[in-house]
Amino acid sequence: NEHNNKVNYIITHCLPNSILDRIDRWCPQHDSLTNYLEKMIVQNIDFKKWFCGHYHIDRTIDDKYYICYNDFLELLPDNTIKVVNN
Numbered sequence: 001n002e003h004n005n006k007v008n009y010i011i012t013h014c015l016p017n018s019i020l021d022r023i024d025r026w027c028p029q030h031d032s033l034t035n036y037l038e039k040m041i042v043q044n045i046d047f048k049k050w051f052c053g054h055y056h057i058d059r060t061i062d063d064k065y066y067i068c069y070n071d072f073l074e075l076l077p078d079n080t081i082k083v084v085n086n
Helices: 017-023 032-042
Strands: 006-011 046-052 065-067 072-075 081-084
Touching: 017 032
Parallel strands: 006 046, 046 065
Antiparallel strands: 072 081
16 A cells, blocks of 8 residues: 555466466466455556466466566566576
């Protein structure tokens, strides 16, 4: 609330339901955590990027969502993110 529900980055273990439904047939079922992320974060927070790592892949979902597993991410001084493959 102090920042009008706006943040640059969200970093979580899992993704919200709406993104799980988009990523492939292997995606896990919705659960209480993914429900919470959908209802409380996606629907209420204005954010630029969302990063998670639970799914053991490196994949850009779209311009807002990125799944990290082996990649390293570097936040640059201009507030952009550089993906550094190991």
